[in-house]
Amino acid sequence: MQRWFAAVVTHRGGAAAGVRAAARSGLAAPAIAAVGPTGFRRAARVRVYADAWFVRLREVLGGDYGALRSWLGERAFGRLARAYLAARPSRHPNLNCLGAALPLFVGRALPGDAFAAALARLELAVTHAFDAAAEPELSPDALASVPPARWPRVRLGVGASVRLLRLPAAVVDYHTAWRAGEAPRGARVGQVTLCVWRQDDQVRQRELARPAGQLLRRLQRGLPLRRALDGLPTSLPIDAWFAQWRADGLFTALR
Amino acid sequence: MTTLPIEALGLGLRPTHYRDILAATAPPADFFEVLSENYLRTGGRPMRMLDRVAERFPVVLHGVSMNVAGADPVDRAYLRELRALQRRCGARWISDHLCWTAVDGVHLHDLLPIPYTETAMRHVAARVRRIQDELEQPLVLENPSTYLQFAGADYGEAEFLAELVRRTGCRLLVDVNNVFVSGHNHGFEPRSWLRAIPWQSVVWLHVAGHTVLPTHRLDTHDQPVGDEVWRLHALAQRLSGGRPTVLERDDAIPPLAELVTELRRARRPRPAAARQEVPT
Known part of the structure; x- marks a missing residue:
């Protein structure tokens, strides 16, 4: 159940695409109960989690990389965040670590934008300085x-x-x-x-x-x-x- | 470590309020609830501010990444970090949520739902006991807001929590807003939920605001607590005989004075008897 849920919630194409991809991968979908408001359908219930996951992590990245977000613009930053989260999912309980690999990722994902990669390096240095041990x-x-x-x-x-x-x-x-x-x-x-x-x-x-x-x-x-x-x-x-x-x-x- | 009086009123500690909290001539709250992960792996201003707040006020730790119901091994390194943080700030309790947050080493940073089955009960109870052994204290577990439930449940959520308390000796943090939100989203009666809870194990309560959408309610913590949640809070206070209350606000955070005014709505008449404390 948890693998299915994670695959669906974190899918780059959103929850509906995630459900289809999970089915293709052979992950068994859990049975979701039909309870509560009739207008709140099963797919919408799953989508609440998928939307919340992406918005939360995009905002964390946007908090650490505000200048990069400003440089790229909202839509391009959102695409970058989606691609980054798919390539480098969070492996630590602390969100402080989420964006640690973004500068390297920007270098590969946006090869024509050296300015963006350098800006990301600078913002990571600021984050490191902020979080370093006293x-x-x-x-x-x-x-x-x-x-x-x-x-x-x-x-x-x-x-x-x-x-x-x-x-x-x-x-x-x-x-x-x-x-x-x-x-x-x-x-x-x-x-x-x-x-x-x-x-x-x-x-x-x-x-x-x-x-x-x-x-x-x-x-x-x-x-x-x-x-x-x-x-x-x-x-x-x-x-x-x-x-x-x-x-x-x-x-x-x-x- | 400090025991919380049952009438204590607390606020979630947020960086935007550090300065006002430390400069206040009258205490803005009786205690503060600290988001654990904000103070792990950081050594700068956040830690210094936490040290100063904890010098003046009792604090409790509230985390979101323990993966209490997860399938991955219990993260002992994370628990050690939590213990170190608890020792540093003298926090009375360590709390997290009845949910899972990671699978196959990937953290989703969300409070994800579990099936309320006997199989899940055995799994979660074993993990809670393991976590409590590592922490050398009872864990405090909160009911999350949920947006879906799995078919084939053997328990309702409140009954699941009650049984978990019986099997593990863990404590509970009852989030009244979450009861209301989940009750709406799953069609259960929040007052019945509250009546099914073993109140002697409840350590404190949460109140918060949520967003009303056309099809469901969303736990957003971005607005004042609604009247229906305050009414439910009053019932929780009657059923429990009084418990500390924490007001949570995580988005569109107003000035501290505004939150303090809102928090006062949680105040109930002080008992005439000597100061009472939450059972430990």
Whole structure:
């Protein structure tokens, strides 16, 4: 019964198509009782569940990917959601996990729309930052206590909320305008490195110079400071980057 | 953990009200019902807000994904997460629904109906006992709104719940709105449903609004509680001798003050005797 119900409720073509598909698959249809209002027919009763399933999950995806929904438009986003839910049905009790594979899926489902895939990556980073485990920030005192001779071997733990992305600047601009409830402005060209993280319960983002992004990514991988700095010109304002990252609360551990 | 007084009035905790709840000079409610899944696998603002609410108010957990009547194995990892959440916020009870929500590892995130047969009874009772063993406490089960029933039933829904209580020792959460909606959709008498429930096992009540459609009623939680549901709630209070009530609102959520005003309709005269608590 449960397999039949799931097959019908989640069918891409809706409940009626789901009933036909379930029959073709050999799933036995349960006997639905004829009780209650006569106008509320059996097919309509099943359709209540099918409609509720899709609307609920589409709204969850639309909540996590609001800018993508805005970019694609309501109908195209609905089609994308249908296709995604068919390809990647929810495998976790928590709806927080539902849209985790959508950026990859968008890349395959909309091969001509690289903007949409990049926008989805950015929105997933925001969701990850929002949901990441809470960690105390590294205090200035903890950093000041490190003897200078030890710094080359120090590994700085980067917070679990921190996500580094390389994206078209136009995607960042579109997302920024959408979050502000504004019409998209004249978009920049080229790529930017974007850091997304959470501090004081707020998801924040900051564009980084490309070498700053490389350095932060190496620290994120757990490299000691000396190796993380390998190959970066000494003329770069590395001290200023570290001061900014510490103030932004990106560091959570010192090893 | 806190025991709930029988006259306690609760609200479903919703993110849009965090700030007003924490800033209120007078408590907006006696306790809050927390949607469990909203606080699993998240570590940011939701957890911090829950911590702060739970510091000031009793809370109970209310979930939608336990798959109580499912055919898949009981999800022990999920139950462990629930227990951890319960310990963190000091929730008195863990509740979910008499329904199934997943099959073959696919979660449908809906409260799906079960046949009220003896076969289903044995299956659900075994799972409830297993869940209670994992949780090390009685599970609180709510009657969902349903839109179809299966032929060949051995029990009515209320009788099924009563027998489940007898076999497992689980507790009940009676959603009065769901009784009304299901009663309309399946042609049963909601007052008879309420009279068939073992009230000594009922821990709290739900009230909510629903949508009236030409052919049926839909449990939408997007509008104030209707008068017919309030009348049914009054009967539930008479039959039970008094139980805490939670007002649920999940869509078109009004300001907190408006919900608090609506919740006051659930208030019944305080018993003259010393404070009474829900049986544990």
